[in-house]
Amino acid sequence: MCSRFDWPGGVEELTIAPLPWTDHHLIRFRITAPPNLRRGGGPKMVRPRRLMDLDGFLTALGEFPATSAGDPVDALVALWNKEAARAIDTVAPERPLSSTRAKPSPWFTEELAAMKRKKRGLEGVWRSEPSEPNRTRLCSYLRAYAAAIDAAKNIFFAANIASAKNRPAELSRVVRGLLYPVPQDGIPDNSAARCEAFARFFADKVALIRSGFDTILTAVSEDVARAPACPILMDSFQLVQPEDVDKVLGEVRATTCILDPCPSWLVREARGGLAEWVKVVVNASLREGIFPASLKLAVIKPLLKKPSLDPTQLDSYRPISNLPFLGKVVERVVAAQLQAFLVDTDFLDPAQSGFRPGHGTETALVALVDDLRRELDRGSVSLLVLLDLSAAFDTVDHGILLGRLAGMGLGGTVLQWLRSFLEGRSQMVSLGDTCSAPQPLTCGVPQGSVLSPMLFNIYMKPLGEIIRSFGVRCHLYADDVQLCHSFPPVTKEAVQVLNRCLASVSDWMRANKLKLNPDKTEVLLVSRKAEQGIGLQPVLDGVALPLKTQVRSLGVLLDSSLSLEPQVSAVARGAFAQLRLVRQLRPFLGRSDLATVVHALVTSRLDYCNALYVGLPLKTARKLQLVQRAAARLITGAAYRERTTSLLSQLHWLPICYRAQFKVLVLTYKALNGSGPIYLSERISSYEPGRSLRSSGEALLSVPPASQARLVGTRDRAFSVVAPRLWNTLPREIRQAPTLLSFRKALKTWLCAQAFED
Structure with missing residues (x-):
């Protein structure tokens, strides 16, 4: 109910009249209502994806003009943006689309709509003539309609899950979108003023941190920040070939920025015909030592940190950066060559595990x-x-970083390119169709760049x-x-x-x-x-x-006691919550799709850093084992009281304790074969008997004696103790496997035999 003063158009001709057959009154009034504007206001220009034909796009784009091969890299990027935009406009021109909310039932097809209309007709016939033949015909059609709905849901859900099959984070978002298709309201105000407020807030946050350093006088600052002198070891990049570009385009994630001239997925799918275009741009950038200026602008999307935070407060959001797709391709080429240089020179700190091949959070925690x-x-x-x-990544000083880069032996075009990559950057905030003015970035490494963690x-x-x-x-x-x-x-x-x-x-x-x-x-x-x-x-x-x-x-x-009981309890709670989520999709998924979702949302939680779980007490490990049993029952449809040992064997799932052993042995294999961190390989050593024995040449490891590891709990759980002990129990042919893939296959088969031998 609202009063006449609450309605924006006002209430006129209000009359209240009693009704003779009831104690209620009839209220009559006239109102002037504003038009029902959809959220977002006005139409949005979109390109229909169904019109984006790869062959048509390549035909409209044409071959790279040979006359432009010697142009500067900025001119080449401008040419690419112009021609790619023209080609996509030819193939799939923009069309106005009124902004609407997502369909609550996106799986509902035109065929289902036609069946629903026929169902309504049969219902009307039965109501007008409630005979037994009409009732039988209606019931039969209702069963067919329900089966068609289930089939449509199965097809829709399976297609969405297949699109994110090998990306657990994306698959989690897909599953939540399937269960709750109506999106939550975003930022309450996406006006231009709000956009500018976000841009100033993100820029002022970094400026405030930097201003604090300027007022602190540290006597050791110059000595600490100075990089030692080093002869130049790398002064130029290797130019790429079309096959190299094809490989890079296949690896880079196809996220589209609003600054891109065409969708990134289209460039990735058509990479065979675009290799020459991209190769010329990449090689020009590497040869000139210049990162294109038009690729230095980042688009910031504010993301609410937690659902419980106040969405009207600016500090409730974190900035998520989106960079142009072509710039990511150039960065990935440079990152590959810089990573190879770091490996050859062994420059990075041996204790650094972040964003390094063979390293990770699990190796660091182990x-x-x-x-x-x-x-x-x-x-x-x-x-x-x-x-x-x-905000460590945002406050990196460019001068100090360039000094470190020179101190590790980089110079010439390489150092010039890295300087160009860091300097002259800017960012703008985007909310809906509104963007703020660009804000210059005088420090920090770009967020969302593959090079930033390495730098x-x-x-x-x-x-x-x-x-x-x-x-x-x-x-x-x-x-x-x-x-x-x-x-x-x-x-x-x-x-x-x-x-x-x-x-x-x-x-x-x-x-x-x-x-x-x-x-x-x-x-x-x-x-x-x-x-x-x-x-x-x-x-x-x-x-x-x-x-x-x-x-x-x-x-x-x-x-404090390293029992890991709080960790196990937290993992079990989170995994059971995900299982309850997946259970809602079970009626609409086949067994393979259901297993994919369970692996991404549940098993991945059980396996994260599970090398730490080796030797867990049975009462603690049982919490995780209950999760695995529930997941097995969910996939197979088994009854609650059915024994799960046969189910795990059927699914080829190792029990929790054997999964931990599997992870420890895989880390051991990597450490012994040079593909793991040096800080793990230093903790294990080969067994060398004092005289010639049958165990010589068996690829055994030395187990620390009891004098070095007295507690039983430590002997069962410390990596430097349990890894050699488990390794020595393996058959010789498994220990001497030539590749990691063959080792993993043989190891899992052997552990399955150990776990399910009864």
């Missing part, structure tokens, strides 16, 4: 937990400090050396910095060493324009007894860091 377990076994106390940095690792290179100079171990994953200091419980002075290390780290961060957050930095005490942490409180920038009994490190909950 090494960290192995250190903590071995120290706990020796009776030592360990302090794990997890540093928190504010950030180079930027952070000196930090590990500084930390280790104090006898403190460190584990790095991009901007996640973790310090681990262990000492006997009676040595209270050891915390002073950690404090001096933290002070040096803070000085280095300030000198390199990186901001530490002492209030968000966490410290985990790892010891046998909680009272051993009394008096052990590190200090960072004058802020005392309280000791915690539980912290989250790279997505894994670590507790």
Whole structure:
């Protein structure tokens, strides 16, 4: 109900009259209502995808003009944008489309609509003449209509799942979209003023952090930031061939930016006919040492951090950057050559696991937990400090980074290209059809770029050396910095060493324009007894860091006793929540599609960092095993009380404890064959008997004796102890497998035989 003052057009000729046959009154009135404008206001210009024919697009684009082969790279990019836009306009010109909400039932086809109309007709016939033949005909058609709906849902859901089959994150979004197709309201206000407010907010956030460094005078800043001199080892790029371009276009993700002249998926699908166009642009950029200026503009989409946050507040959003597709192709070519150079020169810090081949969060956590377990076994106390940095990628100083790049042996055209890639960038915020004015970026590495993590690792290179100079171990994953200091419980002075290390780290961060957050930095005490942490409180920038009994490190909950019970409980809760989500799709998916969804949303959670689960107590591992059993029942349709051992064998799923062993053995194989991190290969060594024995040449590993690992729990769970023990139990032919793929296949078959031998 609303009063006459609430309605925007006003209420006129209002009359209230009683009715003789009821105690209710009849209300009559006249209102003037505004037009029902759809959200987004006005039509939106779109290109029908069904008209985007690959052959037609290539024909309209034509061959690359040979007369332009020697033009500067900026002119070549402008030519590509012009010709690609002309070609897509020819094949699929833009059409106005009124902005409407998503269909609540996107699987509802025209055939179903026709069947629904016929159903309504049969219902009308039966109501007008309720005879038995009419009722039988209606019931039969209702069953056919219900079967057609189920078939349409199966086809629609299967097609959507197949489109994201090998991308778990995308598949998760697809599943949620299938279950809840009506989108939530986005940013409440997408006006031009709101757009400009977002642009200023994101720019001011970085400027505020940088302004704090300018007011801090650090005596060591110049020495810390200076890169050591190094002879030039790489001064030019290797030019690419059409087959190289075809490979890169097949690898890059086809995300379209509003600055792209045509859809990225179309360029990727038509890469065979576009290789010459892209090759000329890439080679011109590499040869001239210039990153095209038109590809330096990033489009920012604000994304709400959490659904529970206030959508009207600017700080509730994080900026998500979208870069032009052609720029990503050029970056990927440079990244491949720069990565090969880093591997050949072994420049990166050995403790750095972020965005490196053969490295990852799991390898970093395996090494960290192995250190903590071995120290706990020796009776030592360990302090794990997890540093928190504010917008680390956005505050990187270009001058310091270029100095580091020169210090590692880059020069000539290579260094010139990297300078051009970093400098002269800008970003604008996009909300709906509204964009803000571009904001210049004077610092930081571009978000969304494949090169940015690599450049950030180079930027952070000196930090590990500084930390280790104090006898403190460190584990790095991009901007996640973790310090681990262990000492006997009676040595209270050891915390002073950690404090001096933290002070040096803070000085280095300030000198390199990186901001530490002492209030968000966490410290985990790892010891046998909680009272051993009394008096052990590190200090960072004058802020005392309280000791915690539980912290989250790279997505894994670590507790003081390293029992991993909080982590297992959290994983089980999250996996069961995903199972409940998937269960709603079960009636509309075939077994293979259902297994794909379960693997992406449930099994992936069980397998994340499951090398840490080796040796878990049965009562703890049972929580994860219950999830796996429920998933097996969901896929096979088995009854609740049916035994799951045969179901797991049928699905070829290893039980939880064997999955953990599988992961440990795979990491061991990689460490022994040079495809894993050096910090893992250093923890295991080959068994070399003192005299000639039958075990010589068996590719066995040396198991630490009991004097080095006294606790039974440590012997069963520390990587440096359990990896050799498990490795030595493998048959010789598996240990000597020539490739990782053959090793994984043989290992899984052998473990399945061990798990289901009964």
